[in-house]
Amino acid sequence: MPSARPNKARGREGHWYELVMDRENADRESADLALVEAARANLPSGPTLVSVCITCKTADGGTVVGPDMFESVKAAIGTSDHVLVRAVQCLSVCKRPATVAVTSADGYTFLFGDLQTESGTAALLSFVKAYQKSDYGLVPWRERADVLRKGMVARVPPMRWSPDDGSAPK
DSSP states (O other): OOEOOOGGGGTSSTTTEEEEEEHHHHHHHHHHHHHHHHHHTTTTOSSSEEEEEOOOBBBTTTTTOHHHHHHHHHHHHSSSSEEEEESSSSSSOOSSSEEEEEEEETTTTTEOOSHHHHHHHHHHHHHHHHHHSSGGOOOOOOSOOOHHHHHHEEEOOOHHHHOTTOOOOO
């Protein structure tokens, strides 16, 4: 951002609200803008997809908990062009209900289990927001809610990930 300082080039002191652009600030602003643009270059593109297993049952096999989780997550996230919440028949993590996957076209896929409707929904809402702002959707461990840290089943790299050396996609 340009600095506010006296405008000596015109031979007078400028007001505090007069912004004077100088080469030093212009270079710093360009570098700052380039960093912001570079950081945004690796954000997941397209909508974030939240898949909620609706066939999940409690550990004793009696109560189906998936539909409640789906309705809760769908209500919390709402309707958006940036996030799509969908019901799926099974995510094959039957021993850890309720199960939810978060992914995007060119981002990581996260699979979480052992989620309770209320705490899991709040954690997922926060996670999806962070996912959309993180390189390749890779939300740092410390930024994930405790219930998601404990419920982590899998983290799958983006499809564009290099199979040869494991380095980040280009």
